[in-house]
Amino acid sequence: MTGRPEELAARLEEVRTRIAAACAGAGREPGSVTLVAVTKTHPASDVRVLAGLGVGEVAENREQEARPKHAECADLGLRWRFVGQLQTNKAAAVAGFADVVESVDRQRLVAALARAAERRGRALEVLLQVALDPPGAPGRGGAAPEDVPALAEAVAGEPALVLGGLMAVAPRGADPAPAFAVLAGVHARLLREHPSARVLSAGMSGDLEQAVAAGATHVRIGSALLGNRPALR
Ligand SMILES: *Cc1c(COP(=O)(O)O)cnc(C)c1O
Secondary structure, eight states, rough: OOOOHHHHHHHHHHHHHHHHEEEEEEEOGGGGGGGEEEEESOOOOOOHHHTTOOEEEEEESSSSHHHHHHTGGGGOOOOOESSSSOOGGGGGHHHHHHHHHEEEHHHHHHHHHHHHHHHTTSOEEEEEEEEEEESSOOOOBOOOOOGGGHHHHHHHHHHHTTEEEEEEETTSSSSHHHHHHHHHHHHHHHHHHOTTTOEOOOOOOOTTTHHTTTTSSSEEESSSHHHHHHOOO
């Protein structure tokens, strides 16, 4: 019987192989894509194993779950990314542990995160989440592409925030390639005004190849790396 560390090592190897092949297929440098492990619903012990295997970035989507996990793993030197829908009243708690908030999609959240980052006395990197679902689809968060320029200006106007770039989730059950092409266009326009906003966080277990082909700099991998998630409590 093999244990959890062996399982995670094997899965990580597979994911790294997929990323390398996707980079090769897209004519990109193998080091140009950062693997982010989405550890939501999985225990801190898994985070510890992944850190030991060289994973440097982890993502969580619920503040109540992420805060204690971060505290348990504080010795590991990881970068913590928040990728879940975020209520304004949770912004301060998230800014307390996150190095990057990827799910920023409205002005009020920009302001709340800026105040929280000011109070903690450390700059907070934010990504603007772009909605790629057709208009009217049930919401999973994200700003409409046409709202991105104004949101970017709002972030740029906050000294406590650093505009890292964009994040998106492909529409469910559709070919991700056209959606990622839209995202790449939004990113190209953002870069004209904000040349340092280079991060493009796109691609999950099922579509990392299409995301890398569209220029993703960060892929957020949950189930391919950690196995199926236990049902949400
Ligand atoms: C859960 C989640 C992921 C990872 O999804 P998998 O399909 O399990 O790889 C990526 N991004 C966000 C925003 C998530 O909530």
